[in-house]
Amino acid sequence: MMNKFRISDVIKIVFWRLHWLKTRREITGSDSTMEDPRSADVAICAIAVGTDHLKMAHLMLKSLRLIGHFSGPVFIFTDEPDFFSESKNVKTIRIPSRLSIMGIKQFKTWITKCIPFKYVLYVDVDIVIGRDIKPWLDTAKDAADEHPLVLFWDHAATEKYYHSGVFLINRNVYKKISLKWRCQIWLKGYSRDQKTLKRSVRSGTDVQLMPKEDMNFLGQTNAGLDSVATFNHITGRARRLLDLEKLDKFLEHLDAAHLYTDKVLVKGQSFRFGVLHPQPS
Numbered sequence: 492m493m494n495k496f497r498i499s500d501v502i503k504i505v506f507w508r509l510h511w512l513k514t515r516r517e518i519t520g521s522d523s524t525m526e527d528p529r530s531a532d533v534a535i536c537a538i539a540v541g542t543d544h545l546k547m548a549h550l551m552l553k554s555l556r557l558i559g560h561f562s563g564p565v566f567i568f569t570d571e572p573d574f575f576s577e578s579k580n581v582k583t584i585r586i587p588s589r590l591s592i593m594g595i596k597q598f599k600t601w602i603t604k605c606i607p608f609k610y611v612l613y614v615d616v617d618i619v620i621g622r623d624i625k626p627w628l629d630t631a632k633d634a635a636d637e638h639p640l641v642l643f644w645d646h647a648a649t650e651k652y653y654h655s656g657v658f659l660i661n662r663n664v665y666k667k668i669s670l671k672w673r674c675q676i677w678l679k680g681y682s683r684d685q686k687t688l689k690r691s692v693r694s695g696t697d698v699q700l701m702p703k704e705d706m707n708f709l710g711q712t713n714a715g716l717d718s719v720a721t722f723n724h725i726t727g728r729a730r731r732l733l734d735l736e737k738l739d740k741f742l743e744h745l746d747a748a749h750l751y752t753d754k755v756l757v758k759g760q761s762f763r764f765g766v767l768h769p770q771p772s
C-alpha cells in the first residue's frame with residue numbers, strides 16, 4: 492500500500508462524497524443511536540481498514556466500553572462494515588477500498604460532515620483505554636469550545652509533532668482547521684499525517700495540549716509498562732520491540748481483569764486482548 496495520497500484517491504473520494512451527498516445512506520448499524528447518559532453530546536470516531544486494524548478496532552472498542560465506561564455511539568470509517576454488524580451502538584461509514592494510507596487518514600478531516608454530534612473524540616485503533624474516560628472528556632470538551640483541536644504532544648516521536656491518534660473536537664470550532672488539514676493531505680504529498688497536521692496549525696490557539704500523564708506511549712522502550720493511563724498507545728512497533736511478556740503484564744494492570752482474559756469473537760475467529768493472532772479456542 493502506498494503512503495502518499497494519489498490521484499486515484501482523489502477520484503475515489505470525489506465519487507464517495509457525491510454519493511454521500513446523494514444518498515446520505517452510507518451509515519449502517521443499529522437504527523437507533525444510544526447516547527451515553529454521562530456524556531450525551533459525545534460520539535467516538537475511529538478508522539479501520541485491513542485485517543489487523545479491524546481486529547484492533549474490536550479490542551479498542553472493548554476497552555472503551557468496559558474500562559472507559561463509554562456506552563455512547565461509535566462511528567467507524569471502514570471499507571468492511573460487515574466486520575462490525577454485531578457490535579452494539581456502532582455505526583459504520585463505508586469508505587472506498589484500496590486507498591493509500593494518507594487517503595485513509597484524511598477521513599479524520601471529514602468527521603464533522605459524517606458524524607452528527609457536537610463533540611467527537613477520534614481514537615486510533617492502536618489505543619487501549621485504561622481508565623474511566625469521563626473525567627478526561629469533561630476537561631477536553633471545555634478546551635474544545637475554544638480550540639479547534641484538543642490533543643497530546645507526541646512524546647514518542649523523535650521530531651516535535653502533535654500526536655494525531657487521539658483528538659477531541661467541537662464540530663463548530665474544528666471546521667476552522669479541518670479543511671486546511673485536508674488540503675495539506677491532498678496537495679502536499681506528505682506520507683505521515685503528523686506532518687500535515689503540523690503544517691495546518693497556524694497559531695498556538697489552534698490547539699490545546701492535554702497533560703501528558705493521560706497518554707501512555709509504548710513503543711521504543713519498556714518505559715510506561717508499569718502504569719496505566721486513560722489512553723495507552725500500543726503500536727505495531729511496540730508489539731515488535733517490547734518484551735511480549737511485559738506487554739501482557741501491562742494489559743493485566745488494566746483495572747478490568749476480565750477484559751484481558753475474555754476473548755473477542757470477530758467473524759467466527761477469537762482473539763485475546765492485546766494479541767492479534769488467532770488463539771486456539
Ligand SMILES: [Mn+2]
Pocket residue numbers: 615617618656724726
Ligand atoms: Mn497510533
